[in-house]
Structure formats: C-alpha cells, structure tokens
Amino acid sequence: MATTIKITPIVKGKESERFNAAIATNKTNKISEEKKAKIFSLVNKVLAKQV
Structure with missing residues (x-):
C-alpha cells in the first residue's frame, strides 16, 4: 500500500x-x-561486531 505524501507548507513572515x-x-x-x-x-567498529 502506498504512503500518503504530505505537502510542505509555505513559510512566511516571522x-x-x-x-x-x-x-x-x-x-x-x-x-x-x-x-x-x-x-x-x-x-x-560497531557494525563489524554485529556481523
């Protein structure tokens, strides 16, 4: 199932x-x-220990 896309609001003023x-x-x-x-x-080092 596809996820919804959230539109980024336009920022204005302060x-x-x-x-x-x-x-x-x-x-x-x-x-x-x-x-x-x-x-x-x-x-x-951390990733090497996980393998």
Whole structure:
C-alpha cells in the first residue's frame, strides 16, 4: 500500500525569518575532518561486531 505524501507548507513572515536564521547557523556549524573520521571509525567498529 502506498504512503500518503504530505505537502510542505509555505513559510512566511516571522517563521520564514527564523527558518532562514536556523539554516544559516547550520551552514557554519560544521565538524572537523578529524572528528568526522573518529565518528566513522566508531560506527565501523560497531557494525563489524554485529556481523
């Protein structure tokens, strides 16, 4: 059976400003390559134990 598709509402006014501000802060909040590598190595260890 197919799932229903929800239409995303159009954001206007103050909600639009808050949304754009949240998106702008997320673009600058990037993790370092070292931290990303550490996370991926931990995930790989966990996945290796499950097999």
